[in-house]
Amino acid sequence: xxxxxxxxxxxxxxxxxxxxxxxxxxxxxxxxxxxxxxxxxxxxxxxxxxxxxxxxxxxxxxxxxxxxxxxxxxxxxxxxxxxxxxxxxxxxxxxxxxxxxxxxxxxxxxxxxxxxxxxxxxxxxxxxxxxxxxxxxxxxxxxxxxxxxxxxxxxxxxxxxxxxxxxxxxxxxxxxxxxxxxxxxxxxxxxxxxxxxxxxxxxxxxxxxxxxxxxxxxxxxxxxxxxxxxxxxxxxxxxxxxxxxxxxxxxxxxxxxxxxxxxxxxxxxxxxxxxxxxxxxxxxxxxxxxxxxxxxxxxxxxxxxxxxxxxxxxxxxxxxxxxxxxxxxxxxxxxxxxxxxxxxxxxxxxxxxxxxxxxxxxxxxxxxxxxxxxxxxxxxxxxxxxxxxxxxxxxxxxxxxxxxxxxxxxxxxxxxxx
Amino acid sequence: xxxxxxxxxxxxxxxxxxxxxxxxxxxxxxxxxxxxxxxxxxxxxxxxxxxxxxxxxxxxxxxxxxxxxxxxxxxxxxxxxxxxxxxxxxxxxxxxxxxxxxxxxxxxxxxxxxxxxxxxxxxxxxxxxxxxxxxxxxxxxxxxxxxxxxxxxxxxxxxxxxxxxxxxxxxxxxxxxxxxxxxxxxxxxxxxxxxxxxxxxxxxxxxxxxxxxxxxxxxxxxxxxxxxxxx
Ligand SMILES: Nc1ncnc2c1ncn2[C@@H]1O[C@H](COP(=O)(O)OP(=O)(O)OP(=O)(O)O)[C@@H](O)[C@H]1O
Ligand SMILES: [Mg+2]
Numbered sequence: 001x002x003x004x005x006x007x008x009x010x011x012x013x014x015x016x017x018x019x020x021x022x023x024x025x026x027x028x029x030x031x032x033x034x035x036x037x038x039x040x041x042x043x044x045x046x047x048x049x050x051x052x053x054x055x056x057x058x059x060x061x062x063x064x065x066x067x068x069x070x071x072x073x074x075x076x077x078x079x080x081x082x083x084x085x086x087x088x089x090x091x092x093x094x095x096x097x098x099x100x101x102x103x104x105x106x107x108x109x110x111x112x113x114x115x116x117x118x119x120x121x122x123x124x125x126x127x128x129x130x131x132x133x134x135x136x137x138x139x140x141x142x143x144x145x146x147x148x149x150x151x152x153x154x155x156x157x158x159x160x161x162x163x164x165x166x167x168x169x170x171x172x173x174x175x176x177x178x179x180x181x182x183x184x185x186x187x188x189x190x191x192x193x194x195x196x197x198x199x200x201x202x203x204x205x206x207x208x209x210x211x212x213x214x215x216x217x218x219x220x221x222x223x224x225x226x227x228x229x230x231x232x233x234x235x236x237x238x239x240x241x242x243x244x245x246x247x248x249x250x251x252x253x254x255x256x257x258x259x260x261x262x263x264x265x266x267x268x269x270x271x272x273x274x275x276x277x278x279x280x281x282x283x284x285x286x287x288x289x290x291x292x293x294x295x296x297x298x299x300x301x302x303x304x305x306x307x308x309x310x311x312x313x314x315x316x317x318x319x320x321x322x323x324x325x326x327x328x329x330x331x332x333x334x335x336x337x338x339x340x341x342x343x344x345x346x347x348x349x350x351x352x353x354x355x356x357x358x359x360x361x362x363x364x365x366x367x368x369x370x371x372x373x374x375x376x377x378x379x380x381x382x383x384x385x386x387x388x389x390x391x392x393x394x395x396x397x398x399x400x401x402x403x404x405x406x407x408x409x410x411x412x413x414x415x416x417x418x
Numbered sequence: 419x420x421x422x423x424x425x426x427x428x429x430x431x432x433x434x435x436x437x438x439x440x441x442x443x444x445x446x447x448x449x450x451x452x453x454x455x456x457x458x459x460x461x462x463x464x465x466x467x468x469x470x471x472x473x474x475x476x477x478x479x480x481x482x483x484x485x486x487x488x489x490x491x492x493x494x495x496x497x498x499x500x501x502x503x504x505x506x507x508x509x510x511x512x513x514x515x516x517x518x519x520x521x522x523x524x525x526x527x528x529x530x531x532x533x534x535x536x537x538x539x540x541x542x543x544x545x546x547x548x549x550x551x552x553x554x555x556x557x558x559x560x561x562x563x564x565x566x567x568x569x570x571x572x573x574x575x576x577x578x579x580x581x582x583x584x585x586x587x588x589x590x591x592x593x594x595x596x597x598x599x600x601x602x603x604x605x606x607x608x609x610x611x612x613x614x615x616x617x618x619x620x621x622x623x624x625x626x627x628x629x630x631x632x633x634x635x636x637x638x639x640x641x642x643x644x645x646x647x648x649x
Contacts (some may be wrong), residue, residue, distance in 0.1 A: 002523070002530050009518035307513060314475055314510075316503020316531055316579070318496070413475050416510060 003321065007328040014304075021297045022337040025392055028290045029341025030348075032283045032388045037349050037378040039279050043272045044379050047225065047261065049189050052127045055264045056094065056219025057228050058235070063255045065216060066264075071100050071171055074214040075256065080242045085218065090231050094220045095122040098205045102168035102176065104148075104198065106156045113152060113196045115166060117205020126221055129186060129199065136160035136184030143201045145183030151194035153185045160185060166198075171211040178208045232258050283391070291395050298330065298403050309407065310415025323407040327400040334396030338389045345385060349378045420486070422583055422615055423449035423472055428481035429638070430467050441467040442478070443638035449583070449617055454609045454648075456629035457619040464638040465619035466587050472617070473506055473585045474498040486582065503531055507576030507584035509618075512592040514572035515560040521547065521571045522556040528579040546574040550604050566597025570604060577608065583615035590625050602628040606648065 011018055051057050060081070065073035085094050098117035103110055120139050124130050130138035134150060146166075148158060158164060162182050170176035180200070188194045206212060222231055239256055262269040312322055356377035358364075364374035430442040441464045449455060457465050470476040471483055474490045482489050490501060502508075515524045522543055529539045547553045550570040552563075560568050569589055576584045586605075590598035602625050608614045620626060627649055634642040 002527065006516070006518065013518055308516060311508075311510065311514060312516070313499060314473070314502065314508050315528060315575070316499055318499055318531075321531075413470055 003325050004328065007325050007332055010305075010325070011329050011333055014301075017297060017300065018333060021293060021333055022340070024293045025290055025334055025337025026341045026344065028286050029338050029388050029392055030344045032286055032391070033342065033345040033385055034348060034378070035282065036279055036384045036388070037345075037380070038352075038376060039275060040379040040381065040384060041377050043275065044225070045375065045377060047268060047272065050265060050268055051219075051261045052221065053188060053190060053193055054219075055217070055259075055261060056126065057222045057225060057261045058220040058232055059259050059264060060218040060220070060235070061216065061257050061259065063257045066257065066259060069099075069101070071169065071209055071211065071216070074098070074171075074211060074216050077213050077215070081218075081239070081256075084235065084238045084242065085220065088231065088234070090222050090224070090227050092221045092223050093122070093125040094218050095119060095126040096202070096215045097217045097219060098202060098209065098211065098214065099216045100168055100176070100205075100209055102166045102208075104152070104156060105165045105167065106158060106162075107165075109156050111152065111155055111196070113198050115146075115168070115198045115200055115205065115208070117200050117202045117208075119202050123199075126219065132186045132188060133184045134187040136182065138184055139199065139201050141201070142203060143183060144181065144204060145201075146180035146204075147184045147186050147199040148182055149194045149197040150185050150187045151191070152196055152198065153182070155195070158182050164198075166208065168209070170209040171214070174210045176209050178204075180204070228260050228262075232260060283388070287391055287395055290392065291399060294330070294334065294396055294399050295402070297333075298399055301326075301329075302403060302406055306410075306415045306418040309410055310412045310418070313410065313412040314416065319408055319410070323404045326403045326407065327397075330396055330400045330403065331393070334392055338392045341392075342385050342389055349380060352376075352378050353380045420451040421448050422451050422486055423447070423617070424482070424484040424487075425472070426482040426484070428468075428471060428483060429479050430464075430471060430476070431479040434479065440638050442471065444481070445635075445638070445640055447633065447640060447643075449615065451582075451615055452609070452613045453615055453617075453631055454606060454629055455617045455631040455633060456626050456646075457617060457633050457635065458621070458626055459635035461621075463635040465635055467638075468635065469585050469587050469617070469619055473508060474502055503528070503579060505582045507579060507581035509569065509572045509576050509584060509586035509589045511588045512565065512568075513560075514575070515568055517560050520557045520559055521552060521563065521567075521574075524560070524571055525575045525578045528575055532579060542578060543574075546577055547571075549577075549608065550574045564597065566593050566601060569593060569597070569601050573601070573605060573608070577612075577614065583617060586616065586618035588619055588621065590620060590622055595622075595624065598622060599624060599628075 062073045062075040085091055096119050100115055102113055102115045104113045118129070118139070120141060124138070129147070139145060139147060146164060148164070153159070156164065160182055164180055164182060166176070166178050166180065168176040186197070186199070188197070200208060206214070222228060235258055309322060313319060356375050359374040359376065425445050425447040428442055428445045429440065432439040432441055443464070445468060457468065459465055467476070471478050474483070474493070478491055483491050485505060490498065493501060516527065519527060525543045525546055526539050529542065544553065547556050550573055552567060552570055552574070555563060555567060560571070563571065573584075590601055593601065605616055605618075606628055609616055626632060627646070629646050630648055632644050632646050633640055
């Protein structure tokens with residue numbers, strides 16, 4: 001097609017200018033992508049670290065549990081519910097918890113803590129707790145011991161094989177009390193949690209709280225963080241269906257609530273949203289600079305070619321075809337820069353994906369202080385690549401409108417004489 | 419003979435509200451098919467303005483421009499563009515060609531706009547470039563051609579659309595005298611052999627001598643219209 005050929009050749013007419021324009025787009029796209037995927041990567045890690053250690057991306061609770069955290073707002077095991085969780089492909093793993101607040105005491109010191117009753121195997125699949133043991137060992141099936149987070153152990157001055165006393169409120173007003181042997185010390189990647197967490201085997205926790213076979217929550221991990229809303233809705237629908245058909249297996253009085261990680265950890269979500277907004281602003285500034293560059297190119301191009309445009313219109317070229325060629329040229333140029341930018345970002349991002357940056361020294365300390373994991377691994381979500389491409393292309397398209405208007409207003413003789 | 423161009427009381431006033439300039443002032447003129455006419459006159463006499471009005475590149479302040487009986491001053495801009503493509507060939511003073519296209523592509527381009535089939539395009543392009551003596555330069559870009567060669571390609575391009583007539587505003591102004599004479603000889607030959615109607619403006623006496631009709635403008639008015647024996 002002659003018009004495409006014309007656009008292509010015109011693009012290379014002022015080789016230097018085209019190269020400058022293309023390379024500035026290339027760097028902008030590359031930079032914007034890397035900036036974005038690094039940031040999202042940091043948050044992916046931070047969010048998954050946090051939710052895997054605490055509440056999952058989604059959590060099933062007894063209605064009303066979240067507000068008062070009462071051990072009375074618990075639910076019994078229900079095979080139909082478990083069946084639903086086990087058959088949903090988007091749910092990678094899930095773990096049951098029986099959580100309660102308690103006082104941990106050694107005689108000298110006392111501290112309020114969160115005691116979590118866990119299913120050792122399921123817990124490990126979600127939070128990889130056994131890998132975080134810094135001394136001692138992980139809990140066995142039917143273990144009578146307890147795991148303490150590092151900061152808590154330090155505060156209470158406890159080591160492996162020492163004994164800790166827990167006091168709390170049990171099911172339906174019972175007093176909860178127990179004496180436990182410290183089996184292991186856990187070092188968590190999130191400092192805040194390090195100060196106040198302890199884990200009992202599920203049976204141990206039930207005995208402590210006198211609940212019998214009850215849970216405070218099931219925490220669900222999903223394959224893709226973005227699917228949280230959709231999975232939640234499906235589960236709610238299925239649970240409603242389960243009730244309708246359950247008959248014998250339906251436990252009266254047990255109604256479920258499903259919460260998302262954003263609801264349970266609003267600060268984390270807000271932090272993420274804020275960083276995301278910051279990132280959008282940064283990219284916006286970057287693209288503004290690029291927009292000026294592209295606009296400059298358009299102005300120069302229009303100026304240089306006025307005479308030629310005049311001739312073309314004089315000999316009978318329709319203005320919309322002429323404008324089409326010019327816009328095609330600009331889009332071709334922007335597309336080249338954008339595709340090169342995406343192509344350039346790809347290996348870079350993949351490299352860091354497989355060779356995450358491990359911050360050392362002060363950087364690591366600072367990162368931990370702000371609850372960041374000191375490992376930076378970019379997100380490899382294609383979406384972030386494509387969005388940047390769209391951004392540049394839309395800038396180019398919008399700016400080409402200027403060329404369009406200019407050509408539409410052009411008068412052949414004036415243009416020829418310019 | 420057919421009358422191709424008919425001007426009635428044609429005028430063009432620039433800056434009518436401030437200091438009016440009567441660039442074309444009540445011109446009546448008829449151009450017959452097959453004529454080879456030079457438009458002459460001192461600088462500022464209105465030659466370019468008149469040619470632009472005839473070519474539908476500008477709208478007059480008054481009067482009519484009829485091309486084969488059709489008054490083009492009533493057409494809107496888009497219609498005029500289409501009308502020019504189908505009926506009028508243009509040769510401008512200089513830089514007529516699209517710099518990024520070769521001589522062949524420049525000539526072919528108009529036919530592409532007219533949506534002519536490839537076979538027809540290829541044949542006509544080859545014929546036209548041969549006629550203007552540039553078949554060996556077909557793949558050269560304008561920057562690789564001399565000014566005279568560029569003007570010859572422009573003539574070939576003007577012919578490629580099979581127009582009813584060709585307008586040329588000082589086509590030799592930027593050429594040395596040898597190239598100018600050469601261009602005029604090619605135009606004269608196309609006029610004679612293919613009966614193509616030419617209307618061109620010029621200051622150059624040797625170019626004027628090649629014309630068969632000479633129309634002289636002064637202050638936007640036709641002051642003489644004579645037949646000439648080319649030599
Ligand atoms: N766009 C314009 N605005 C105002 N006045 C104009 C414009 N174009 C031409 N003129 C005036 O109109 C008159 C005729 O100009 P025109 O260019 O038609 O003359 P010309 O015979 O072609 O001159 P030359 O031989 O120098 O090319 C001149 O006085 C000129 O200054
Ligand atoms: Mg002139």
